[in-house]
Amino acid sequence: MIKITCDICMDLLPLVQDNVASADSITVVKQHLETCSECRAMFEGQIPIPSNNNQIIKKLQRKTYTFLSMVLMFGIFFGLSLTATNELFLNSLIMPILGCIGYYLFQWKTLYITPILLLITHFIINTFDLIRGLEYLDILSLFMWTAIYSFFSIIGTMIAGLTHFALRKHSGDMSRGI
Secondary structure, eight states, X not given: OOOOOHHHHHHXXXXXXXXXXXXXXXXXXXXXXXXOHHHHHHHTTSSOOOOOHHHHHHHHHHHHHHXXXXXXXXXXXXXXXXXXXXXXXXXXXXXXXXXXXXXXXXXXXXXXXXXXXXXXXXHHHHHHHHHXXXXXXXXXXXXXXXXXXXXXXXXXXXXXXXXXXXXXXXXXXXXHTO
C-alpha cells in the first residue's frame, strides 16, 4: 500500500474523475480516499476541488504578451532594415502585421505607440549607420519612411480593431439568439 499526501490526491482527483488516470494512480487515490474524509468529500462532490485557473490564465497571458512584444520589436527592426534594399516592398506586408500585433498588445493606443516605436527605432538604426560609416538617411527621408511605415501599421491596426469589434458584436448576437 502506497501512502500519498492530500496534495498529491488533489492533483490526481480530476484525472481519476475524468477516467484518464493510470490504473496505479486510481488505486492509490482510492486507497487514500478510504482513510481521508476530506478528500473523499471532494471526490464525491460535496466540497468543490480548488483550482488555480486564474493564475494559469494570467501566466499564459503574460507569456503571450512578452512573446508578442518581442515579435513586434523584431518585426520593426527587420522591416526598417529593409528600407534601403530591393526587398523594401515587403514592408507593405510586414507593417500591417505589426499593426495587428500592436492592437493585441495595446488596443487602440497602438495608433500612436507603433509610430513612436517606429520613429525611435528608425532614428537609432540611422544613428548607428552614421557612426559606423554606412549609408544612412537624411532627417527628411527618415521622417518620410517612418510616416509611410506608420500608415501601413495603422491599416493593420484598423483591420485588427474592426475584426475584434465585429467578432465581439457577432458573439453578442449569438448569445442573444439573433
